[in-house]
Amino acid sequence: MKNIYEFLKGLKDNKELKSCQLLIVNDDKQAQIANDIVSFLGFESFVLSDFRANFGDDLLSFSEELQGITKTLNDYYSYKKENKILISPIRTVSFPMPKDTCFDSFEISFADTLKLEDLKDKLHNWGYYFVDIVTSEAEVSIRGDILDICPLGSEKGFRVSLFDDEVESIREFDIEDQKSSKDEIESFKITPAFLALDEETLEDINEQIELVESDAFIKDIHSLGFWYLGDLGEYLPQKLNSFITHEALDELDEVYVFEDKRLNKDKFLTIPQITYSKDYQEIAPANIKEFLSFHEGKKVTIISSSEAKVKSFDLELSNEKINYVFNNSIINLVSNDEVIISLNKEIKKRRKKKVRLVLDELQNGDFVVHEKHGIGQYKGIEPVVVMGAKRDFVVVMYAGDDKLLLPVENIDLIDRYVADGSSYAVVDKLGKGSFAKLKEKVKDRLFAIANDIIKIAAARELVNGIKINTNKQLLTDFAKKAGFDYTKDQKRSVKEIFDDLNSGRVMDRLLSGDVGFGKTEVAMNAMLAVVLDGHQTLFVCPTTLLASQHYHGIKKRFDEFGIKVAKLDGKSTTKEKNEVKKSLENGDIQVVIGTHSLLSVKTKDLALVIIDEEHKFGVKQKEKLKQLREDVHIFSMSATPIPRTLNLALSKLKGMSSLLTPPSERLGVRTYVKEYSEKLIKEIVLREKRRGGQLFYVHNNIASIEAKKADIEEIVPNIKIEIIHSKIKPADAEKLIERFENKEFDILLATSIVESGLHLPNANSIIIDGADRFGIADLHQLRGRVGRSNKEGFCYYVVEDKKKITDDAIKRLVALESNSYLGSGTALAHQDLEIRGGGNIIGEAQSGHIKQIGYGLYLKMLEDALATLSGDKKEESESVDIKLAISAYISSDYIVEDRVRLELYRRLSKCKDKDEVYVIEEEMEDRFGKPDIPTKQFLELIIIKILAISKGIKTISSYEMNITLTKSDDTKETIKSSSKDDDDIISATLQYLRK
Incomplete structure (x- = not known):
C-alpha cells in the first residue's frame, strides 16, 4: 500500500499523470488497495478482474471474470478525461486484451422504433445469451411484444413493451422475482456482453474456433472466442504507459508456469517498477484519539463511510485540524508530515444472489408422488377436449400402463419423487388403495417419532x-x-x-x-x-x-x-x-x-x-x-x-x-465439463502437481476401481495413487487419509465416500468420472471437497462420450460449469438439497418409509404430525372437482416455454386466497403482456376453485346452461347461466360463489 501511495502521490504532486495509465499489481486484493488509493487521490479508477486462465481453457467457467473485464474496458475506453488509471493484476495483462474498437454502446429510448430481428442479431453478436427468463446480467428474453434484458454490469433488468415496432414503455424489473416497478423510465444503455462484433468478424472468429482442437464441451464464442481475437487484441503493457509493483514482478514465475501465448516475460522486466517506500509506514492504531495525540502538527485525514461512524469513534466533526473524507476507502498510513486513518472495515465481495424463482423443471419421465395415488411417472401436459371445451391436464402413468389425467389447477397434489441417490422408484398400481394403507402405516410411525421429539423437547423446557x-x-x-x-x-x-x-x-x-x-x-x-x-x-x-x-x-x-x-x-x-x-x-x-x-x-x-x-x-x-x-x-x-x-x-x-457467507480468504472452485481423454487426465494431474497440490479422483464403482487405478498409472507414470471406498476397514481408511494429509501420495482414488466431511486443504483438484450419472446435488457436494484453503480449487466433471448423454444432462452440467442460471440447474440443485436435507433431519433409519412415499410427502406428513401434537392442528387440505364445459388453460401462444407454464400452473394451484391469484395475474401481465381468453379463463377457474373450497363445495359441473354444485354433505344446487358461452358460465358460477 505505502509504495503505491507514495508513487501515485508523487505523480499527482508533479502533475505527471500521463506517464501512468496502467498500474500492474499482484492480484485482486492488491488491486482493491490500489483502487482505494487511486480514488482517494482524485483519479478515476478502473479495475480489471484477476484472470487466472491458461491459454485455450474453456472460458465458460471464467464467465464472471470475462464479463468483468469487458465491462471495465468498455468503461475505461468510453471515459474521455485524462485523469484515469487502469489497474490490473499481472495475470490479466499477460494476455492480449480487446482493442478500444471492440467496444460500443447504444440506447433504447421511449418511442424508438425497434426492428426486433435486427436487435436480436446485434445482441447475439455482442455476446448476449437468449433465455426463457432473464435471471442474471448478459441475458435477454423476447416474448412476443415484450423484451427483457439485463445489460452487463446492471443489477436490474429492463422490460421494454412494444406496440408493433414502437417502444411503448420501459420499466426496470427485479431479476430475482421478475416483478417490474410501476414507474416508467425514459431510456437505458446496452453495452456488449462480450465484444461489439459485426456479423463478418463474428463469423471469422467462429470459423477459427471450429478448426481448433479443444476439449471444451461446447465450442462457441463464449467458451473460446477470447483466445482468437487476432488483430482485435493488443497487449496493454505495450500500448499504455505502465508501472508495476515489486509484488507483481515476484509473481512472474507463477504466471509463466505454463507455456501459453502470453506477453513475453522479459517485456515485464522492462516496465518501470514502483520502488519501496522510504517515507510512509502502514499503521493499525487501536485507539485513534490517543494515536493522533502523538502526531500533532501533521496533516491528518480521516476516511469514513459516514458521519455517524466518525461520532462512534468519539471524534469531533468540527475539528478543523482534521480533514474528513467520506467514502469506503481503506488507507492507513503515516509519514513525517502526514497521517491517513480509515475507520472503514473491508467490505466482503458480494456473492451472486440465488434466484428466488425456482423453476419446477419436471422433465418427461421424472417420477412424481400423488398424495392419493402414490408414485407414478410424469409424462408432460396434454390439452384434452372435454364436453367440447379444451383444458390442460397433467399426465401421470402408473403400473400396467394406467393413466391419470390430473387437471392443471390441482397440480399441487403431485410433487417430485426424491428418495436417496441409490433409490429407483417403483410405480404404484392406480386405484388399488394400497398407497392409502402405506400412508397410514407411515403416519403412525411418524406420530411416534414426532411424539418422542416433542416429549423430549417439553421435558427439557422444564x-x-x-x-x-x-x-x-x-x-x-x-x-x-x-x-x-x-x-x-x-x-x-x-x-x-x-x-x-x-x-x-x-x-x-x-x-x-x-x-x-x-x-x-x-x-x-x-x-x-x-x-x-x-x-x-x-x-x-x-x-x-x-x-x-x-x-x-x-x-x-x-x-x-x-x-x-x-x-x-x-x-x-x-x-x-x-x-x-x-x-x-x-x-x-x-x-x-x-x-x-x-x-x-x-x-x-x-x-x-x-x-x-x-x-x-x-x-x-x-x-x-x-x-x-x-x-x-x-x-x-x-x-x-x-x-x-x-x-x-x-x-x-x-x-x-x-x-451463508463463505470465509473471505476462500476462492471459488473453477468448474469444467470435459469429455474423457487420456491427454486431459494427464494435463489435469500434472497441472496440480506443478503447483504442489494433490487430487481426488472420484470413480463410483468398487468393481472397476482397481482397473481405473492401473489406467491412471499408465497415463501418468511415477504418480502415487491410493484407493479408498466403503469396503475398506475404518482403521485402514483413516491411515490412508493421514498419509494423504501428510502428502505421502498424489491421488486419492475414491468412490463418492469422500462426498462429505473430509477437510484436506492441499487437495485442490477433483476429477469426477461419469459426472452425468450423478445427481446435481451430489456433484455440488463433491465440488465442495476442493478449494477449502486460500488456494483456488479446480473441479472437472468428466463424461465418457458427450454424444451419448441427453441434452438435459448437458444443459445441467454446463449450468454448473458457468455457475450461472442459464438453465436453473443450480437452483434445482438447491431445491434437491433442501429435500434431501429434510429427510436427513429425521434420520437414516427412516429411509425405508422415505423410499416408499418420497421425501416431499414424508416431510409434509411429519410437519403435520409435529403441528398436530404441538396443538397447531393444520387444516386438512381440501380439493374440489371442477367439470365446467369451458376452455381454460395457459395458452402456449401466450407463454411459449413449457417449463414456465408448468411453473405458473404450480404456483396458481397452491394459491389459497384470491388475492394471491390477482398478484400472479398482475405479474403475468407485466412479464408476458395481456392474457389471452383461455389464460384469463384459467385464472378465473382458480378463483372458482378457491371460493368453492371456502364454501365446502365438493364438485362443480355444467351441462348446456345448467351448473350443478355438490356440497360436502352431498346436497346439490343447480343454477342457470344466461347462455352456454364460456364467459357466461364463469360469470354465473362466480356470482353464486361470491354471494
Whole structure:
C-alpha cells in the first residue's frame, strides 16, 4: 500500500499523470488497495478482474471474470478525461486484451422504433445469451411484444413493451422475482456482453474456433472466442504507459508456469517498477484519539463511510485540524508530515444472489408422488377436449400402463419423487388403495417419532440448564487467534450459542452451513466456554475419519489453553478406550472427540454435546445422547440446508443458526465439463502437481476401481495413487487419509465416500468420472471437497462420450460449469438439497418409509404430525372437482416455454386466497403482456376453485346452461347461466360463489 501511495502521490504532486495509465499489481486484493488509493487521490479508477486462465481453457467457467473485464474496458475506453488509471493484476495483462474498437454502446429510448430481428442479431453478436427468463446480467428474453434484458454490469433488468415496432414503455424489473416497478423510465444503455462484433468478424472468429482442437464441451464464442481475437487484441503493457509493483514482478514465475501465448516475460522486466517506500509506514492504531495525540502538527485525514461512524469513534466533526473524507476507502498510513486513518472495515465481495424463482423443471419421465395415488411417472401436459371445451391436464402413468389425467389447477397434489441417490422408484398400481394403507402405516410411525421429539423437547423446557459464563476475555482471544476474521454469520452464530448457554435454559440448537463455511470454528467457541467454566464436552462424529480430523484440529487449537483433548472411536485400542472412559468419569479429561462409542460413556460433569454431520445419525441415536444427562446442552451441525417445510415446525422445538457467507480468504472452485481423454487426465494431474497440490479422483464403482487405478498409472507414470471406498476397514481408511494429509501420495482414488466431511486443504483438484450419472446435488457436494484453503480449487466433471448423454444432462452440467442460471440447474440443485436435507433431519433409519412415499410427502406428513401434537392442528387440505364445459388453460401462444407454464400452473394451484391469484395475474401481465381468453379463463377457474373450497363445495359441473354444485354433505344446487358461452358460465358460477 505505502509504495503505491507514495508513487501515485508523487505523480499527482508533479502533475505527471500521463506517464501512468496502467498500474500492474499482484492480484485482486492488491488491486482493491490500489483502487482505494487511486480514488482517494482524485483519479478515476478502473479495475480489471484477476484472470487466472491458461491459454485455450474453456472460458465458460471464467464467465464472471470475462464479463468483468469487458465491462471495465468498455468503461475505461468510453471515459474521455485524462485523469484515469487502469489497474490490473499481472495475470490479466499477460494476455492480449480487446482493442478500444471492440467496444460500443447504444440506447433504447421511449418511442424508438425497434426492428426486433435486427436487435436480436446485434445482441447475439455482442455476446448476449437468449433465455426463457432473464435471471442474471448478459441475458435477454423476447416474448412476443415484450423484451427483457439485463445489460452487463446492471443489477436490474429492463422490460421494454412494444406496440408493433414502437417502444411503448420501459420499466426496470427485479431479476430475482421478475416483478417490474410501476414507474416508467425514459431510456437505458446496452453495452456488449462480450465484444461489439459485426456479423463478418463474428463469423471469422467462429470459423477459427471450429478448426481448433479443444476439449471444451461446447465450442462457441463464449467458451473460446477470447483466445482468437487476432488483430482485435493488443497487449496493454505495450500500448499504455505502465508501472508495476515489486509484488507483481515476484509473481512472474507463477504466471509463466505454463507455456501459453502470453506477453513475453522479459517485456515485464522492462516496465518501470514502483520502488519501496522510504517515507510512509502502514499503521493499525487501536485507539485513534490517543494515536493522533502523538502526531500533532501533521496533516491528518480521516476516511469514513459516514458521519455517524466518525461520532462512534468519539471524534469531533468540527475539528478543523482534521480533514474528513467520506467514502469506503481503506488507507492507513503515516509519514513525517502526514497521517491517513480509515475507520472503514473491508467490505466482503458480494456473492451472486440465488434466484428466488425456482423453476419446477419436471422433465418427461421424472417420477412424481400423488398424495392419493402414490408414485407414478410424469409424462408432460396434454390439452384434452372435454364436453367440447379444451383444458390442460397433467399426465401421470402408473403400473400396467394406467393413466391419470390430473387437471392443471390441482397440480399441487403431485410433487417430485426424491428418495436417496441409490433409490429407483417403483410405480404404484392406480386405484388399488394400497398407497392409502402405506400412508397410514407411515403416519403412525411418524406420530411416534414426532411424539418422542416433542416429549423430549417439553421435558427439557422444564429442566434448568447448566448456566455457562460466556463473558470471558479468553473467549475473545480464542476468536482472534483463529488466523482469519470470522464472517458476520459466524459472529452471529457464536453470539446465539453464548446467549443460549448463558440463559439458564437447556440449549438445543442446529447450525446449518455449506461445506467449508466454518461450522467447526463456531462449535469450538461453545466447547471452550463450557470447559473454561469447569465442565466437560463431547464431540460426536459419524465416522472415524471425521473424528480423527476434528481431533487433530481441535487439539492444536486447545493445547495453548491447557485443555486436555482425547479421542474415542472404533480405532482406539481397548486399553485406550478404558483410559479415556475412566478419565471422563473422574473429570481428568475435559474434551473427548469420537464416534458412536460416545453414546454410552459416563462423565463427571458433562455440559455440552456437539453432534457433527447430524443428518448421519438416526433420531434414536440423537435422543440417546440427550439422555446422557437431562440438562446437557445439545449443539448439532449439518452441511445440508434445512427445508422450508420443516424449518418452522422444528424451530419451535430447537434453535436454528445458519452460515451463508463463505470465509473471505476462500476462492471459488473453477468448474469444467470435459469429455474423457487420456491427454486431459494427464494435463489435469500434472497441472496440480506443478503447483504442489494433490487430487481426488472420484470413480463410483468398487468393481472397476482397481482397473481405473492401473489406467491412471499408465497415463501418468511415477504418480502415487491410493484407493479408498466403503469396503475398506475404518482403521485402514483413516491411515490412508493421514498419509494423504501428510502428502505421502498424489491421488486419492475414491468412490463418492469422500462426498462429505473430509477437510484436506492441499487437495485442490477433483476429477469426477461419469459426472452425468450423478445427481446435481451430489456433484455440488463433491465440488465442495476442493478449494477449502486460500488456494483456488479446480473441479472437472468428466463424461465418457458427450454424444451419448441427453441434452438435459448437458444443459445441467454446463449450468454448473458457468455457475450461472442459464438453465436453473443450480437452483434445482438447491431445491434437491433442501429435500434431501429434510429427510436427513429425521434420520437414516427412516429411509425405508422415505423410499416408499418420497421425501416431499414424508416431510409434509411429519410437519403435520409435529403441528398436530404441538396443538397447531393444520387444516386438512381440501380439493374440489371442477367439470365446467369451458376452455381454460395457459395458452402456449401466450407463454411459449413449457417449463414456465408448468411453473405458473404450480404456483396458481397452491394459491389459497384470491388475492394471491390477482398478484400472479398482475405479474403475468407485466412479464408476458395481456392474457389471452383461455389464460384469463384459467385464472378465473382458480378463483372458482378457491371460493368453492371456502364454501365446502365438493364438485362443480355444467351441462348446456345448467351448473350443478355438490356440497360436502352431498346436497346439490343447480343454477342457470344466461347462455352456454364460456364467459357466461364463469360469470354465473362466480356470482353464486361470491354471494
